[in-house]
Amino acid sequence: xxxxxxxxxxxxxxxxxxxxxxxxxxxxxxxxxxxxxxxxxxxxxxxxxxxxxxxxxxxxxxxxxxxxxxxxxxxxxxxxxxxxxxxxxxxxxxxxxxxxxxxxxxxxxxxxxxxxxxxxxxxxxxxxxxxxxxxxxxxxxxxxxxxxxxxxxxxxxxxxxxxxxxxxxxxxxxxxxxxxxxxxxxxxxxxxxxxxxxxxxxxxxxxxxxxxxxxxxxxxxxxxxxxxxxxxxxxxxxxxxxxxxxxxxxxxxxxxxxxxxxxxxxxxxxxxxxxxxxxxxxxxxxxxxxxxxxxxxxxxxxxxxxxxxxxxxxxxxxxxxxxxxxxxxxxxxxxxxxxxxxxxxxxxx
Amino acid sequence: xxxxxxxxxxxxxxxxxxxxxxxxxxxxxxxxxxxxxxxxxxxxxxxxxxxxxxxxxxxxxxxxxxxxxxxxxxxxxxxxxxxxxxxxxxxxxxxxxxxxxxxxxxxxxxxxxxxxxxxxxxxxxxxxxxxxxxxxxxxxxxxxxxxxxxxxxxxxxxxxxxxxxxxxxxxxxxxxxxxxxxxxxxxxxxxxxxxxxxxxxxxxxxxxxxxxxxxxxxxxxxxxxxxxxxxxxxxxxxxxxxxxxxxxxxxxxxxxxxxxxxxxxxxxxxxxxxxxxxxxxxxxxxxxxxxxxxxxxxxxxxxxxxxxxxxxxxxxxxxxxxxxxxxxxxxxxxxxxxxxxxxxxxxxx
Numbered sequence: 083x084x085x086x087x088x089x090x091x092x093x094x095x096x097x098x099x100x101x102x103x104x105x106x107x108x109x110x111x112x113x114x115x116x117x118x119x120x121x122x123x124x125x126x127x128x129x130x131x132x133x134x135x136x137x138x139x140x141x142x143x144x145x146x147x148x149x150x151x152x153x154x155x156x157x158x159x160x161x162x163x164x165x166x167x168x169x170x171x172x173x174x175x176x177x178x179x180x181x182x183x184x185x186x187x188x189x190x191x192x193x194x195x196x197x198x199x200x201x202x203x204x205x206x207x208x209x210x211x212x213x214x215x216x217x218x219x220x221x222x223x224x225x226x227x228x229x230x231x232x233x234x235x236x237x238x239x240x241x242x243x244x245x246x247x248x249x250x251x252x253x254x255x256x257x258x259x260x261x262x263x264x265x266x267x268x269x270x271x272x273x274x275x276x277x278x279x280x281x282x283x284x285x286x287x288x289x290x291x292x293x294x295x296x297x298x299x300x301x302x303x304x305x306x307x308x309x310x311x312x313x314x315x316x317x318x319x320x321x322x323x324x325x326x327x328x329x330x331x332x333x334x335x336x337x338x339x340x341x342x343x344x345x346x347x348x349x350x351x352x353x354x355x356x357x358x359x360x361x362x363x364x365x366x367x368x369x370x371x372x373x374x375x376x377x378x379x380x381x382x383x384x385x386x387x388x389x390x391x392x393x394x395x396x397x398x399x400x401x402x403x404x405x406x407x408x409x410x411x412x413x414x415x416x417x418x419x420x421x422x423x424x425x426x427x428x429x430x431x
Numbered sequence: 432x433x434x435x436x437x438x439x440x441x442x443x444x445x446x447x448x449x450x451x452x453x454x455x456x457x458x459x460x461x462x463x464x465x466x467x468x469x470x471x472x473x474x475x476x477x478x479x480x481x482x483x484x485x486x487x488x489x490x491x492x493x494x495x496x497x498x499x500x501x502x503x504x505x506x507x508x509x510x511x512x513x514x515x516x517x518x519x520x521x522x523x524x525x526x527x528x529x530x531x532x533x534x535x536x537x538x539x540x541x542x543x544x545x546x547x548x549x550x551x552x553x554x555x556x557x558x559x560x561x562x563x564x565x566x567x568x569x570x571x572x573x574x575x576x577x578x579x580x581x582x583x584x585x586x587x588x589x590x591x592x593x594x595x596x597x598x599x600x601x602x603x604x605x606x607x608x609x610x611x612x613x614x615x616x617x618x619x620x621x622x623x624x625x626x627x628x629x630x631x632x633x634x635x636x637x638x639x640x641x642x643x644x645x646x647x648x649x650x651x652x653x654x655x656x657x658x659x660x661x662x663x664x665x666x667x668x669x670x671x672x673x674x675x676x677x678x679x680x681x682x683x684x685x686x687x688x689x690x691x692x693x694x695x696x697x698x699x700x701x702x703x704x705x706x707x708x709x710x711x712x713x714x715x716x717x718x719x720x721x722x723x724x725x726x727x728x729x730x731x732x733x734x735x736x737x738x739x740x741x742x743x744x745x746x747x748x749x750x751x752x753x754x755x756x757x758x759x760x761x762x763x764x765x766x767x768x769x770x771x772x773x774x775x776x777x778x779x780x
Contacts, residue, residue: 220668222697222698222699225699280634281633281634282634283634284630284632284634285630285631285632285637285671285675286669286672288671289669289670290668315674316718316719318571318638318678318681319569319635319638319639319679321675321715321719322637322638322673322675322676323634323635323671323675325671325673326670326672329667329668329671330668332667348571349571350778354718359718362714365711365714366711366715369703369708370670370697370700429699429700
């Protein structure tokens with residue numbers, strides 16, 4: 083139901099005018115972490131360059147082109163809408179590009195709230211945020227999953243939980259393990275080619291969706307299941323999604339994702355300290371099944387090296403937990419903490 | 432959007448074969464707490480009796496009839512599907528009754544997951560669980576609501592949060608206050624004639640729905656806003672709904688609903704103690720806006736008087752909070768605790 087036989091896609095990534103900016107995080111995520119091929123990026127402002135000229139950190143290369151006709155010369159199977167436009171709805175020029183692509187049989191892939199399927203009747207469209215129709219209520223079957231399950235949680239939303247999870251997955255592969263990444267948001271789903279955007283699921287079924295995802299990930303008997311977290315226990319708009327995902331995925335341990343503590347979660351609401359919110363995540367998890375926070379993953383983007391190292395040291399000190407920025411450095415310390423955590427079969431407080 | 436000018440309904444309550452049982456809680460709730468008129472109850476096993484013969488505690492009377500034809504002699508405007516059938520889908524006989532009612536212009540009102548609108552095209556159907564289409568994300572506007580906001584929370588789901596909230600509302604009216612009840616579940620919405628079933632809302636929008644409901648309830652400047660809670664922080668299937676509702680409704684204080692602590696929330700998961708879970712609710716609320724638990728509302732249904740009093744005394748002892756069963760006794764001690772709680776304008780931990 084949730085993980086179809088993943089089609090092999092070859093993407094043209096539409097990021098017109100935005101490729102070099104943070105808003106294109108779906109595009110960047112697919113390039114850095116995706117299994118599918120990247121045929122080209124479409125951004126006329128950067129046409130003629132390559133990805134490696136603009137964003138060498140992404141670690142994969144492909145040409146950047148200015149038009150759909152050029153993009154088609156690289157034989158894409160699919161065109162990705164690589165960002166959420168500021169106004170919410172796609173600009174008219176993009177719709178025309180997508181229509182032209184659909185007309186020559188290219189699949190449209192979109193993680194937008196705005197659904198594109200109805201705009202292109204009869205054409206292949208993957209609206210990534212559309213949840214499957216048959217999600218059951220949480221059943222408790224997830225309590226019995228064999229492999230160790232780790233979930234990323236955060237002091238805030240949009241703080242790098244997906245990136246942390248994918249970097250831990252990469253570190254696990256490098257260590258010779260076979261991990262499974264469980265995608266729960268649009269970029270994660272596009273990267274992995276399967277999953278459910280849990281924030282788009284009717285709230286009664288969020289825990290059930292999380293449970294089904296973990297059960298699906300357990301099928302090939304991986305060494306480790308790494309669940310992408312969403313939102314934050316301390317974000318007023320998204321905390322319900324966070325908690326449904328936490329209880330539904332029945333994790334054995336948690337990785338707390340944090341960043342600059344001086345920022346606000348929401349107007350007037352500061353980011354809680356890692357130690358405080360780690361204890362709260364543990365206590366709320368333990369109402370159902372104990373899951374200790376075993377490490378802190380820090381997002382130090384934009385910081386000087388010394389500033390980043392100071393933050394990492396301060397958080398290690400405050401929490402008594404291993405802390406690292408897996409993007410700046412390595413996810414190995416976090417992976418080791420996960421592997422040392424006991425597999426929990428205890429249910430109840 | 433959320434509270435239309437409430438039409439005045441006069442209900443025939445369809446509860447065929449089930450009226451005397453707990454499963455008919457929507458029917459019972461409407462009779463005890465609803466503002467709308469009750470024309471009659473339809474249950475052929477009890478035809479010829481009155482509500483007061485069967486369930487005198489409900490405090491309102493109407494005839495019980497066996498057929499739709501008899502029901503129509505009491506001039507209903509609407510027919511309520513008064514319970515959730517065990518299999519999830521309505522039995523065929525009921526569908527026939529509803530069809531016959533719809534054919535003579537009677538409105539169908541249903542709180543079922545199964546939507547009835549598509550079954551009766553062109554007929555007036557109120558599918559209570561259908562959320563409005565225009566719910567925004569949580570905005571923070573709820574932080575500024577004028578009247579004091581109290582929310583019921585629970586040690587478990589299905590533990591009497593709606594009943595507690597409505598009994599507190601009744602006590603407030605009896606004390607000469609003008610309270611507003613905020614309905615968040617199907618029975619509450621049917622009773623009040625407005626509201627949103629938050630568990631049927633896409634999870635990203637649960638907090639926004641809760642905020643909009645409170646803003647709507649604040650419009651007539653009531654003395655007090657009483658928000659019906661859902662689920663429990665400690666129920667794995669519904670905790671996300673609970674937390675979205677808690678953060679989204681921006682309460683000033685919480686009333687903890689509890690019952691026999693020996694029961695299980697879910698297989699293997701016991702009900703947490705009132706003191707433990709009260710502290711957790713407070714800590715999680717305080718990530719956004721402080722909201723103390725000011726009283727415990729106990730559901731002692733089925734207990735002997737002495738057993739009930741012992742439980743009330745034990746919980747008062749354990750929590751240091753006023754505790755009462757508002758159904759068995761009075762909600763006055765709980766109302767007083769709410770009125771003594773400070774109106775909070777503090778945001779953040």
